[in-house]
Amino acid sequence: GQNIDQPTEMTATEGAIVQINCTYQTSGFNGLFWYQQHAGEAPTFLSYNVLDGLEEKGRFSSFLSRSKGYSYLLLKELQMKDSASYLCAVRDLYTGGFKTIFGAGTRLFVKA
């Protein structure tokens, strides 16, 4: 089957670093996405990993280990505006094509 797990909530302090973990189980893995979603708004694309390793993009980095079915999103120099939900999503290939499966999201609270 397909399953994506990530923590429900996390709290961190402004200026700090936070790591949001995601584990997944899929039959036809073809890439992992991280999205940011502020309350009442559309999910916005943050990162994409298809090969093992770390992808860095400014204050945000994403890591993937395909053998472990594991990814994390690293946020550095946290700002108050980073308070949002972070969605881990996996693209799963099947005979007819592919589909994107989302985790329930991790709600991050950044405090002063």
Next chain:
Amino acid sequence: EAGVTQFPSHSVIEKGQTVTLRCDPISGHDNLYWYRRVMGKEIKFLLHFVKESKQDESGMPNNRFLAERTGGTYSTLKVQPAELEDSGVYFCASSQAGRSTDTQYFGPGTRLTVL
């Protein structure tokens, strides 16, 4: 470049009524997706269009839901008749064809409440 737009932003209807949601993808995006997020749960895939053709509609809950994309541009999702469990936020997303990453750009969603 204009993003994905959805209309209406909110809809409140009574059980048994019909509602039609609209999505306008980013211009030039052949792939169009519908998703739904029920309160407290994850975003779930409903269906995928490639141009005007349904590539995958395995996520559609039942035959009360009908999606169309005539002409391969905007899409509509009709719920008829609506039930209480249909309440949630309906997201539309689009992506370019032929791109390996298939980054999907989401619309702001339509919040549907069925009373």
